[in-house]
Amino acid sequence: MPEFCGFAPTLQVGSAGAGADRRIRHLLSNSGVGRDNAPGDGAPVSGDVDVSGDGDVSGDGELAINGGLVRGVGHTAWRRRRVLMAVKKGHVAFQVADRKLSTSRQPDFKPPSDSFRREMVSTFRAWRDEDLCTVWTKQCILEWHKNSSRVWGIKKGPATLFLDSKLPENAGEIFPDLDRGALGSCALVAVADGMLGKKRGPEIDAHDTVFRYNGPIKAYARDVGTRGDVFYWKQRRDEKQYGVEGQKATKFYIWKDFAKYKMFGDKNELSQQTFKGRKNLWETHLSAEAVSKAYNMYAADVKDKSKHSSSGGFKLALSVLASGLCTRLDLYGFSSYGGGRYFKNAVVNVVHKIGLEHYVLRVAMEDKFGVCLYD
Numbered sequence: 001m002p003e004f005c006g007f008a009p010t011l012q013v014g015s016a017g018a019g020a021d022r023r024i025r026h027l028l029s030n031s032g033v034g035r036d037n038a039p040g041d042g043a044p045v046s047g048d049v050d051v052s053g054d055g056d057v058s059g060d061g062e063l064a065i066n067g068g069l070v071r072g073v074g075h076t077a078w079r080r081r082r083v084l085m086a087v088k089k090g091h092v093a094f095q096v097a098d099r100k101l102s103t104s105r106q107p108d109f110k111p112p113s114d115s116f117r118r119e120m121v122s123t124f125r126a127w128r129d130e131d132l133c134t135v136w137t138k139q140c141i142l143e144w145h146k147n148s149s150r151v152w153g154i155k156k157g158p159a160t161l162f163l164d165s166k167l168p169e170n171a172g173e174i175f176p177d178l179d180r181g182a183l184g185s186c187a188l189v190a191v192a193d194g195m196l197g198k199k200r201g202p203e204i205d206a207h208d209t210v211f212r213y214n215g216p217i218k219a220y221a222r223d224v225g226t227r228g229d230v231f232y233w234k235q236r237r238d239e240k241q242y243g244v245e246g247q248k249a250t251k252f253y254i255w256k257d258f259a260k261y262k263m264f265g266d267k268n269e270l271s272q273q274t275f276k277g278r279k280n281l282w283e284t285h286l287s288a289e290a291v292s293k294a295y296n297m298y299a300a301d302v303k304d305k306s307k308h309s310s311s312g313g314f315k316l317a318l319s320v321l322a323s324g325l326c327t328r329l330d331l332y333g334f335s336s337y338g339g340g341r342y343f344k345n346a347v348v349n350v351v352h353k354i355g356l357e358h359y360v361l362r363v364a365m366e367d368k369f370g371v372c373l374y375d
Helices: 018-030 114-129 138-146 201-205 218-224 258-264 285-301 312-323 354-366
Strands: 068-071 080-088 091-096 184-189 209-213 230-232 252-254 278-280 326-332 371-373
Touching: 114 285, 114 312, 114 354, 184 201, 184 312, 201 218, 285 312, 285 354, 312 326, 312 354, 354 371
Parallel strands: 184 209, 184 326, 209 230, 230 252, 252 278, 326 371
Antiparallel strands: 068 080, 080 091
8 A cells, every 4th residue: 555545544333442332322222223223314313412532432422533434333224334423512423324235236356367467557657657638638639630540549539529529620629728737636436335434535636636426415414525626527317415515626527428518518618628617538449458458358368257247436436547637546435345325325337347447546556656545
């Protein structure tokens, strides 16, 4: 693990001492949470719970303990519940989330061979050391204009990002003018529920640039932060949680593909490649090829013939890493087990090999390519 990566511990039942453990169970029991039932929306735990971080029971029925993950209350109905803290009337009270954390349906992860790891390291090294065009910046556009057949083997050029599939003469001014490292230290915030209770919001917001999805923020600011410099704009008609808080990026927007941008963008902005007044940041196919390569190599390596498709978060993480625009990249909310989202019980589809994706990201971290993976 690189020395510059710091990991905050998660306090769990059992780590705070036997007395605190028993007290948590007693409070939860009084709240009506048992094996076969759960509290209503935001139902408070009986008794006040204070937070001092030493794990001792103090005061009149109060518990001094850091927020975190509560495990093992009840045997069947729910096995893991987040304890969320809400500031109220000058003290901090625990509240039990009114949902059971999603249970992963992911199969057991089979580690790939050493040759797979070496291939991933080779890809990361090329992104870091070679003069590749992995995002469409002004400089890449100028290079494309000079000799499109010579630019890093790119087959689909930037013209595909315009309605008439023609690259405007002023394309160099339309695309962002960015050099390597231009975005400084970056945080990329995904949506896994492992972030809940970690209180990493201030840490996330302290980065020079924060990438995140356009999911809910306001109710989860302490855990996921509030800044949104670069938004990956996700919007589907069956996913109503995205884009409902009026989020606006301070720097750029990222899209899955041009079809999504065309569907939800303002038609008056399409020719200038902007959304809500900010420029779009588009990847070239080079990072996307690395994603497909990782999945296909792994399937062959472990002889996995099941259907597979990478998650959007994994694609985004590799795209940002490949861009070289960040001096370091801290990843938050990337699950290793494939549970739910921090704002919704929607378990990750098994076609997404979350174990594989987490493994690849850990390779980037452990081999010191400027990546830190949290939660």
